[in-house]
Amino acid sequence: MANVFAFAEQRGGELRKVALEAVTAARTIADATGGGEVHALLVGAPGIAARAAALGAHGADVVHVAEHAAFANANPEAAAALAAAVLKQANARSAVFAASAEGRDLAPRVAAKLGVGLASDVTEISASGDSIQVKHPTHTGKVIATIALTGNPAIVAIRPNVFAPKPNARAGRVETAAPPLDPAASRVVVREMRGGGKAKLDLSEAPVIVSGGRGLKAAENFKLVEDLAAAFGNAAVGATRAVTDDGWRPHSDQIGQTGRVVSPELYVAVGISGAIQHLAGMRTSRTIVAINKDKEAPIFKLADYGIVGDVFEILPPLIEAVRAARAHKG
Amino acid sequence: MKIAVCIKRVPVMDVKFRIAADGKSIDETGLKFDVNDFDLWAVEAALQLKEKTGEGEVVVFSLGPDAVQEQIRKALSMGVDRGVHLKADRVGGDPLSIARALTAELKATQWDVIFFGKVAIDSADQSVGPMVAELLGLPCVSAISSLEIASGRGTAKRELESASEIVEFPLPVVLTVDEGLNKERLPSLKGIMAAKKKPLESKPAQIDGGTLNIVRMELPPERAAGRIIGEGAAAVPELIRLLQTEAKVL
Amino acid sequence: MATDYFNIDSALSEEERAVRDSIRKFVDDRIMPIIGDAYIQGKFPKQIIPGLAELGVFGANLPEEYGCAGLNNVAYGLIMQELERGDSGIRSFASVQGALVMYPIYAFGSEEQKRHYLPKMAAGEIIGCFGLTEPDYGSNPSGMITMAKEQADGSWVINGAKMWITNGSQAKVAIVWAKTNGDPDAKSIRGFIVPTDTKGFTAKDQKGKLSLRASDTSELVLDDVHVPATALLPKSGGIKSPLMCLTQARYGISWGALGAAIGCYEEALSYSKTRVMFGKPIGGFQIQQARLADMITEIVKGQLLSLHLGRLKDAGTFTPQQVSMAKRNNVNIATNIAREARRILGGNGILAEYASMRHMANLESVYTYEGTHDIHTLIIGQAITGLSAFE
Numbered sequence: 001m002a003n004v005f006a007f008a009e010q011r012g013g014e015l016r017k018v019a020l021e022a023v024t025a026a027r028t029i030a031d032a033t034g035g036g037e038v039h040a041l042l043v044g045a046p047g048i049a050a051r052a053a054a055l056g057a058h059g060a061d062v063v064h065v066a067e068h069a070a071f072a073n074a075n076p077e078a079a080a081a082l083a084a085a086v087l088k089q090a091n092a093r094s095a096v097f098a099a100s101a102e103g104r105d106l107a108p109r110v111a112a113k114l115g116v117g118l119a120s121d122v123t124e125i126s127a128s129g130d131s132i133q134v135k136h137p138t139h140t141g142k143v144i145a146t147i148a149l150t151g152n153p154a155i156v157a158i159r160p161n162v163f164a165p166k167p168n169a170r171a172g173r174v175e176t177a178a179p180p181l182d183p184a185a186s187r188v189v190v191r192e193m194r195g196g197g198k199a200k201l202d203l204s205e206a207p208v209i210v211s212g213g214r215g216l217k218a219a220e221n222f223k224l225v226e227d228l229a230a231a232f233g234n235a236a237v238g239a240t241r242a243v244t245d246d247g248w249r250p251h252s253d254q255i256g257q258t259g260r261v262v263s264p265e266l267y268v269a270v271g272i273s274g275a276i277q278h279l280a281g282m283r284t285s286r287t288i289v290a291i292n293k294d295k296e297a298p299i300f301k302l303a304d305y306g307i308v309g310d311v312f313e314i315l316p317p318l319i320e321a322v323r324a325a326r327a328h329k330g
Numbered sequence: 331m332k333i334a335v336c337i338k339r340v341p342v343m344d345v346k347f348r349i350a351a352d353g354k355s356i357d358e359t360g361l362k363f364d365v366n367d368f369d370l371w372a373v374e375a376a377l378q379l380k381e382k383t384g385e386g387e388v389v390v391f392s393l394g395p396d397a398v399q400e401q402i403r404k405a406l407s408m409g410v411d412r413g414v415h416l417k418a419d420r421v422g423g424d425p426l427s428i429a430r431a432l433t434a435e436l437k438a439t440q441w442d443v444i445f446f447g448k449v450a451i452d453s454a455d456q457s458v459g460p461m462v463a464e465l466l467g468l469p470c471v472s473a474i475s476s477l478e479i480a481s482g483r484g485t486a487k488r489e490l491e492s493a494s495e496i497v498e499f500p501l502p503v504v505l506t507v508d509e510g511l512n513k514e515r516l517p518s519l520k521g522i523m524a525a526k527k528k529p530l531e532s533k534p535a536q537i538d539g540g541t542l543n544i545v546r547m548e549l550p551p552e553r554a555a556g557r558i559i560g561e562g563a564a565a566v567p568e569l570i571r572l573l574q575t576e577a578k579v580l
Numbered sequence: 581m582a583t584d585y586f587n588i589d590s591a592l593s594e595e596e597r598a599v600r601d602s603i604r605k606f607v608d609d610r611i612m613p614i615i616g617d618a619y620i621q622g623k624f625p626k627q628i629i630p631g632l633a634e635l636g637v638f639g640a641n642l643p644e645e646y647g648c649a650g651l652n653n654v655a656y657g658l659i660m661q662e663l664e665r666g667d668s669g670i671r672s673f674a675s676v677q678g679a680l681v682m683y684p685i686y687a688f689g690s691e692e693q694k695r696h697y698l699p700k701m702a703a704g705e706i707i708g709c710f711g712l713t714e715p716d717y718g719s720n721p722s723g724m725i726t727m728a729k730e731q732a733d734g735s736w737v738i739n740g741a742k743m744w745i746t747n748g749s750q751a752k753v754a755i756v757w758a759k760t761n762g763d764p765d766a767k768s769i770r771g772f773i774v775p776t777d778t779k780g781f782t783a784k785d786q787k788g789k790l791s792l793r794a795s796d797t798s799e800l801v802l803d804d805v806h807v808p809a810t811a812l813l814p815k816s817g818g819i820k821s822p823l824m825c826l827t828q829a830r831y832g833i834s835w836g837a838l839g840a841a842i843g844c845y846e847e848a849l850s851y852s853k854t855r856v857m858f859g860k861p862i863g864g865f866q867i868q869q870a871r872l873a874d875m876i877t878e879i880v881k882g883q884l885l886s887l888h889l890g891r892l893k894d895a896g897t898f899t900p901q902q903v904s905m906a907k908r909n910n911v912n913i914a915t916n917i918a919r920e921a922r923r924i925l926g927g928n929g930i931l932a933e934y935a936s937m938r939h940m941a942n943l944e945s946v947y948t949y950e951g952t953h954d955i956h957t958l959i960i961g962q963a964i965t966g967l968s969a970f971e
Binding site: 011016073074076077080099100101102104105107108109111112113115116117118119120121133136137138139140141142143144145146147148149150151160186187188189190191192193194195200201202203204205207208232236244251252254257258259265266276277280283284286287288289295300301302303304305306307308309310313314316317318321322325326 | 429455560
């Protein structure tokens with residue numbers, strides 16, 4: 001029976017979706033390797049303990065909580081020391097972090113502290129007995145590597161939006177965790193957080209992404225993309241490198257080889273020609289729709305459904321039709 | 331200021347890759363190589379920092395076979411002062427063993443800043459920078475998209491999902507660079523000529539086998555072919571129907 | 581992307597490839613996005629001059645001691661190739677500045693002239709032009725009538741007209757070739773560095789061009805232009821001096837033409853793989869394949885010609901007659917490749933958003949300037965038969 005550690009990421013006092021994904025994945029590993037305990041670690045500002053219940057509901061047997069004002073924002077120096085300590089204390093054979101922005105900052109430090117490798121951006125885990133193998137896309141998603149983790153503990157960071165959270169009620173017993181490093185003494189300090197309001201769905205969490213490219217002709221026309229995303233109701237807005245380089249959209253919206261890699265249920269590419277470096281960021285989306293005036297555009301080779309035509313003529317009726325379809329669904 | 335930058339030689343990505351006969355690596359026949367995109371931005375950040383403070387030295391490090399010296403020379407041609415090649419014919423798939431090999435070399439000097447690119451676009455692990463920081467006991471700020479350094483302290487911006495953080499940190503520090511921080515300068519012709527005369531030291535890397543083993547590399551399954559379902563606004567009803575009934579996403 | 585059917589990359593040094601890659605990236609980032617428009621407007625895109633200077637493009641094969649990059653001639657050729665893959669007008673600008681303005685100062689100038697002009701020209705701060713061709717003397721520059729008369733104090737007064745002068749109206753100096761002291765024989769020809777703001781010097785844009793539209797082409801008129809003794813290029817003498825400059829430029833053009841050809845070929849190839857007609861990409865039909873196969877074959881042959889020539893030039897053993905063969909061949913095949921590429925592009929090929937027809941029009945000028953195709957034919961003919969067919 002091997003215990004599994006999971007790091008539960010929070011922001012602004014709320015659990016992020018990846019926290020539930022990590023606990024779910026940890027639960028799956030534990031069940032596949034003899035049914036050990038899942039120990040989740042949750043750090044945050046005083047009051048964060050109230051969120052522990054959701055972790056228990058998704059499979060955590062124990063939730064270790066550390067509350068401190070200096071844990072309100074990401075504090076990887078103190079969090080890494082604490083995670084390593086809890087991991088050891090829980091006798092965890094493996095550990096699951098999210099390969100989120102904060103997770104990719106935190107997990108490597110924990111791995112280095114414990115002297116073991118880290119398999120990051122993992123899209124599949126197969127665990128049985130004492131062995132763990134994972135799949136990890138490399139070379140801009142053109143190659144899939146299967147990696148065996150031979151270290152103890154085996155540490156993985158899972159790609160967001162791939163391991164769907166699954167309710168699995170366990171005890172979720174809360175224990176106070178004492179940080180070995182004073183969180184207030186960390187050398188890197190967050191002075192300010194901008195954005196991050198709950199209202200905005202992130203590209204790594206959204207089931208639907210509507211993306212715009214040069215075919216929109218001007219920054220103002222992105223309103224059509226935003227309106228289509230709003231019509232879907234559960235969509236985030238993405239962009240190509242061409243339009244982020246030109247400043248129409250922020251860099252953090254860029255989907256591509258050097259930007260965000262996303263894997264939503266539905267990806268709608270509006271006025272995007274399909275440059276290789278953009279495709280690298282979205283080619284694993286389950287369903288791809290492309291709208292472009294040029295029928296030779298490379299995106300049509302990848303898209304499941306393509307419409308050739310003027311985006312300014314197609315989008316308004318499409319927005320209406322999506323609204324109507326969603327309203328009808330009730 | 332003493333500034334270090336670690337760079338990686340990666341294949342140029344706009345090709346269809348093939349798996350090598352051993353099934354655990356990519357076939358390098360006919361591939362072109364360059365410095366990893368993010369590492370070029372790291373080199374640019376290092377050069378801008380040196381130019382801003384008006385003095386100091388920028389040293390580039392790269393781990394790998396002799397071929398990586400070409401990438402070291404590219405960094406030298408951009409203006410880096412000297413290069414160190416840590417020679418290892420096989421590097422393996424474990425970021426920790428890479429981090430340890432780099433740390434063994436970096437720890438000999440008191441660096442003010444050590445720059446990394448956020449992630450190598452081939453192995454896509456995004457781990458080496460923070461691991462090196464941990465092994466050296468240095469603070470680390472990863473994935474920076476803006477940077478100010480003055481009087482032994484710095485401020486940087488980090489993009490999170492739909493949010494950003496402004497962080498402050500002391501020097502010495504390890505920084506990993508994200509897209510958007512800068513645009514790398516092109517090597518000038520004089521820079522290319524000067525690179526040949528700059529010091530480039532090659533020494534064996536102290537690298538272990540690591541605990542991650544690549545079992546297999548394979549090409550992802552091909553997507554089923556899609557189709558153009560129509561033209562103009564007239565195709566909208568059909569799209570809705572397909573999204574509802576066939577793809578079941580609406 | 582990059583076309584290298586015969587792995588010519590393996591015959592280049594790492595520096596040569598690095599030089600090529602830097603210029604290629606500059607052209608892709610800074611020139612490709614604006615050149616179609618510049619061509620239609622008929623304007624040379626001046627805003628790229630500082631970027632080119634910063635890279636070290638001007639006089640790139642001249643020595644470091646004069647502020648130049650000190651590259652070998654193969655690297656210089658690769659620069660010309662990449663610039664012309666962008667546009668022949670851009671490459672013409674660099675050819676003139678490097679081979680026709682900086683080179684004569686380097687080869688025929690005094691030490692003061694070299695130290696005064698070359699670093700500033702490398703930095704793009706002083707742009708020059710080359711005044712050899714006249715309205716009635718193109719293929720036969722020895723017949724020029726521009727005349728410089730020495731004064732008692734050693735200064736000179738120059739009268740005459742020059743035509744088809746690239747960079748003419750933006751140049752700060754003109755390298756003017758003139759016969760001297762009333763002697764109609766070509767042996768009296770000397771070169772002069774003439775500041776273009778000298779009284780009596782005017783430059784006028786030649787309008788209505790259908791080729792090299794993104795290039796500045798002017799007529800120069802010299803009406804009692806008075807220059808000091810220090811304007812004379814002391815080591816210049818006879819028609820040989822300007823011809824030596826032309827040999828330098830022609831060498832670069834043999835590479836440049838390949839750049840245009842490669843640009844057209846890659847555009848046509850890419851188009852043929854995605855343009856679908858009769859149910860499959862047109863690149864899968866025999867006639868298009870034959871066109872493309874012919875193009876790439878000529879490109880490879882041309883590259884090997886220029887590469888070997890570059891190695892001979894670096895060894896100091898090349899001859900102007902060899903340069904004639906390379907310029908003649910490579911420009912000729914490039915004009916054919918551009919035209920065939922335009923045809924592969926079909927109707928789209930007439931639009932400025934595609935490069936081939938712009939290259940096609942430009943290459944007509946390149947065919948005619950720096951020694952017309954026919955003149956080079958006769959140069960080769962004379963070299964191999966020993967008989968002159970010029971008159």
